[in-house]
Amino acid sequence: MLEDIRSVLRDALSLGDRAQNFTDSTPLLGSIPELDSMAVVTVLTMLEERFGLTIEDDEISADVFETVGALRAFVEAKV
Secondary structure (H helix, E strand, O other), X not given: OHHHHHHHHHHHHOOHHHHHHOOOOOEOOOOOOOOOHHHHHHHHHHXXXXXXXXXXXXXXXXXXXXXXXXXXXXXXXXX
């Protein structure tokens, strides 16, 4: 699952090899300049497509994007 999350972040944010070093404790929101409000929408869309999820607007908060691990836990709970 972590590899899938890294892959989505890499592709959505055009991070290249930088995403390969992401761990659960890697901070996201406020730490990765590429992760702006439009990029959040792209990440969510890619997660929906990759995992066959539907993510409602009211499910999304800054907490979900606090760290890679928080995003992974959110996706795992949805799957």
